[in-house]
Amino acid sequence: METSIAQTNVMKLNELPVGSSARVVSVNGTGRVTQRLMEMGVIPGVGVKVIKAAPFGDPIEVRLRGYSLAMRRNEAEAIEVSC
Amino acid sequence: MDGSHRQLTIALAGNPNAGKTTLFNSLTGLKQKIANYPGVTVERKEGPWQVNGKAANLIDLPGLYSLDATSLDEQIARQVIVGEQAGIPKPDVLVAVVDATNLERNLYLVTQLFEFGIPVVIALTMMDVFEKQKHQIDVEMLSTLLKTPVIPVTAKTARGRDELARRVLAAVGTKPEIPYEYEDAAPNSGPHGKIFARYNFISRVVQESVWHDDHEKHRVSEKIDRVLTHKFFGLVILVGVLLLVFQAIFSWAQLPMQLLESVFGGLQDLARAALPPGVLADLVSDGIIAGVGGVVVFLPQILLLFLFISILEDSGYMARAAFLMDKLMSRVGLHGKAFLPLMSSFACAIPGIMATRTIESRRDRFATMMVAPFMSCSARLPVYTLMIGAFFTGRYVFGFLSVGALLLVMMYAIGVITAIIAAFVLKRTLLKAPPPPFVMELPPYRVPNLRTVFQNMWTRAGLFLKKAGTVILTLSIILWALMNFPRASQQDINNAAAEIQKTCNCSPDEAQTLAETRAKSEVLQNSVAGRVGHAIEPVIKPLGYDWRIGIGLMSAYAAREVFVSTMSILYNVGKDQGAESESLLEGVRNARGDNGELIWTPLLGVSTMLFFLLAMQCLSTLAVVRRETNSWRWPIFMLTYMSVLAYVVCLLVYQGGKALGYG
Numbered sequence: 001m002e003t004s005i006a007q008t009n010v011m012k013l014n015e016l017p018v019g020s021s022a023r024v025v026s027v028n029g030t031g032r033v034t035q036r037l038m039e040m041g042v043i044p045g046v047g048v049k050v051i052k053a054a055p056f057g058d059p060i061e062v063r064l065r066g067y068s069l070a071m072r073r074n075e076a077e078a079i080e081v082s083c
Numbered sequence: 084m085d086g087s088h089r090q091l092t093i094a095l096a097g098n099p100n101a102g103k104t105t106l107f108n109s110l111t112g113l114k115q116k117i118a119n120y121p122g123v124t125v126e127r128k129e130g131p132w133q134v135n136g137k138a139a140n141l142i143d144l145p146g147l148y149s150l151d152a153t154s155l156d157e158q159i160a161r162q163v164i165v166g167e168q169a170g171i172p173k174p175d176v177l178v179a180v181v182d183a184t185n186l187e188r189n190l191y192l193v194t195q196l197f198e199f200g201i202p203v204v205i206a207l208t209m210m211d212v213f214e215k216q217k218h219q220i221d222v223e224m225l226s227t228l229l230k231t232p233v234i235p236v237t238a239k240t241a242r243g244r245d246e247l248a249r250r251v252l253a254a255v256g257t258k259p260e261i262p263y264e265y266e267d268a269a270p271n272s273g274p275h276g277k278i279f280a281r282y283n284f285i286s287r288v289v290q291e292s293v294w295h296d297d298h299e300k301h302r303v304s305e306k307i308d309r310v311l312t313h314k315f316f317g318l319v320i321l322v323g324v325l326l327l328v329f330q331a332i333f334s335w336a337q338l339p340m341q342l343l344e345s346v347f348g349g350l351q352d353l354a355r356a357a358l359p360p361g362v363l364a365d366l367v368s369d370g371i372i373a374g375v376g377g378v379v380v381f382l383p384q385i386l387l388l389f390l391f392i393s394i395l396e397d398s399g400y401m402a403r404a405a406f407l408m409d410k411l412m413s414r415v416g417l418h419g420k421a422f423l424p425l426m427s428s429f430a431c432a433i434p435g436i437m438a439t440r441t442i443e444s445r446r447d448r449f450a451t452m453m454v455a456p457f458m459s460c461s462a463r464l465p466v467y468t469l470m471i472g473a474f475f476t477g478r479y480v481f482g483f484l485s486v487g488a489l490l491l492v493m494m495y496a497i498g499v500i501t502a503i504i505a506a507f508v509l510k511r512t513l514l515k516a517p518p519p520p521f522v523m524e525l526p527p528y529r530v531p532n533l534r535t536v537f538q539n540m541w542t543r544a545g546l547f548l549k550k551a552g553t554v555i556l557t558l559s560i561i562l563w564a565l566m567n568f569p570r571a572s573q574q575d576i577n578n579a580a581a582e583i584q585k586t587c588n589c590s591p592d593e594a595q596t597l598a599e600t601r602a603k604s605e606v607l608q609n610s611v612a613g614r615v616g617h618a619i620e621p622v623i624k625p626l627g628y629d630w631r632i633g634i635g636l637m638s639a640y641a642a643r644e645v646f647v648s649t650m651s652i653l654y655n656v657g658k659d660q661g662a663e664s665e666s667l668l669e670g671v672r673n674a675r676g677d678n679g680e681l682i683w684t685p686l687l688g689v690s691t692m693l694f695f696l697l698a699m700q701c702l703s704t705l706a707v708v709r710r711e712t713n714s715w716r717w718p719i720f721m722l723t724y725m726s727v728l729a730y731v732v733c734l735l736v737y738q739g740g741k742a743l744g745y746g
Contacts, residue, residue: 027275033522035278036148038278039191040148041187041191041282043279043282044279052308052312054409055317055407056410056411059419061312061406065185065187065188066186068304068525069522069523070402070521070524072520
């Protein structure tokens with residue numbers, strides 16, 4: 001049972017390197033941004049892939065459910081993913 | 084309550100970029116009506132639709148991702164659907180526009196639509212694109228699982244239009260069946276349980292009705308994006324696109340604008356020739372025709388800008404431009420989407436302010452509008468040219484750098500810096516709001532639909548003419564009256580001409596012209612505006628201005644460049660002298676105040692340039708802000724804060740400069 005945490009690597013979406021895929025574990029927060037993220041389909045279980053970052057490093061482009069969603073890094077911080 | 088004679092009300096709902104506008108245009112044609120919902124700036128669009136011979140009113144709801152009322156668009160859409168929006172009966176049928184290439188997220192809105200108890204019919208768009216990408220949708224399966232009719236439509240070929248009408252008519256009066264258990268959210272799933280339940284249902288539906296080849300899907304868009312949002316080339320291309328837009332409004336619009344100006348000039352002459360000289364002729368020619376001309380002259384710029392904006396939006400590039408610039412813009416507290424409107428304002432703030440419509444958050448949109456006029460627009464150039472021409476021609480620093488060019492660059496730079504500071508302050512005070520969330524779809528690239536592009540251009544131009552145009556026209560006529568009453572009679576002018584001819588050695592014609600020029604100047608000086616000029620002299624004296632310049636400043640409210648022609652009249656050099664005419668430059672250099680001292684100095688030239696940069700002296704812009712914000716509060720605020728700022732800055736520059744011995 002002590003292995004379950006070590007094996008699945010949980011991190012925040014803004015820490016996920018460009019080109020990597022992961023599965024959403026949770027979307028934290030209760031504000032408008034969180035609600036909007038969920039309505040756009042970012043809910044636990046969905047697969048996401050970081051496509052690229054904008055020229056100044058922020059925002060980032062994320063692919064999910066077959067479409068592209070752009071979000072700022074501080075918005076991506078609320079999304080926990082595992083890979 | 085037999086509804087057979089009643090007009091049906093049908094609402095069109097769908098995600099942004101789902102092809103909703105294209106479908107709306109194809110169903111209603113050109114007979115659409117556009118207005119705002121009362122009290123807000125959300126656009127209300129409706130048009131007649133013949134549903135198999137039965138008249139229906141089709142309402143195009145704002146583009147939506149959800150109906151949970153987090154944004155103004157969503158609140159309005161919800162009110163329309165539940166029948167709480169005044170003047171719109173509760174819809175009989177909801178037509179949900181669903182993008183086949185983005186099925187999961189588009190269906191999310193549909194799951195919400197089911198919950199209102201109004202029959203839903205799904206119009207499936209982008210099927211041609213989807214099939215080209217070698218995907219397949221089992222439409223029947225989709226329809227069965229959703230317990231809702233699903234009709235593939237293609238606006239271009241009118242595919243599915245009749246079928247859609249048939250199914251909509253059949254759905255009237257039926258009760259929809261909610262295809263999933265939406266109350267059945269897991270008990271410990273928190274406040275977002277409903278969202279989970281909807282998406283879980285959608286995932287099942289899509290799995291059973293769609294065959295994907297995920298690698299194929301975004302291939303083209305991804306390739307384009309690799310260049311267009313590239314760390315280096317992406318920015319280079321963005322600058323290129325902006326230069327193109329800028330070039331278009333700045334110089335391509337020149338020819339049609341000059342054409343319009345000469346047409347209206349011709350009309351003025353025609354009116355003068357047709358009417359007996361007097362008040363009526365002056366009112367028609369200088370008041371009404373010039374006023375209408377002053378409105379219409381903006382059309383080429385507005386049409387061109389909206390041509391570009393529609394193409395950029397429809398193709399999917401606009402979202403990328405916001406993606407590229409958001410980091411910079413969010414530093415100031417603005418959204419990435421504010422970039423293009425601000426850039427366009429360098430040509431003219433009017434199309435720029437109209438372009439802020441792409442910004443969803445009201446506060447961010449207003450903040451962008453409030454700072455847009457600081458971008459040095461083309462109407463300031465004649466004033467800059469006059470000042471530089473009068474005081475800085477042939478002056479160089481370091482032997483090669485022209486002072487005039489340097490001043491010009493400085494004006495543009497100061498404008499940008501002021502806009503940044505003003506946005507920063509506004510976003511922390513009056514329009515206080517956290518930086519707007521950026522979460523935004525990057526839609527796949529598409530070839531823009533020409534019909535949508537032109538319809539959009541047409542709509543904007545019409546709105547400008549109708550809503551802003553009437554205000555601009557009224558204000559210009561009032562301004563004309565202020566500057567022309569009380570008047571000199573033709574008899575007085577003739578007497579003066581005879582007087583002049585006695586003393587000077589000139590032909591009767593020359594004497595007449597001279598007398599008329601002087602009479603114009605006299606009238607202006609004695610007019611209401613002239614008296615106001617005298618009255619405000621104590622206020623503008625600390626800025627180095629006398630009452631004559633005061634009149635010039637007031638006349639500049641019709642349009643900034645009018646300052647040049649007003650000064651020509653006041654300095655007795657005739658109305659039609661351009662900013663570069665030698666006689667006008669001399670007139671400015673040699674102008675003396677009532678105490679006989681020279682008025683203008685290079686220092687005053689610079690501070691006047693600053694005044695024109697910072698002050699809100701454009702009635703047309705104020706009229707557009709009034710129309711776009713739906714209230715007089717914002718244009719009044721804009722007028723006040725910009726004028727106060729201009730006054731304070733010019734006071735500091737002029738008095739400071741004098742103290743340092745530059746006066």
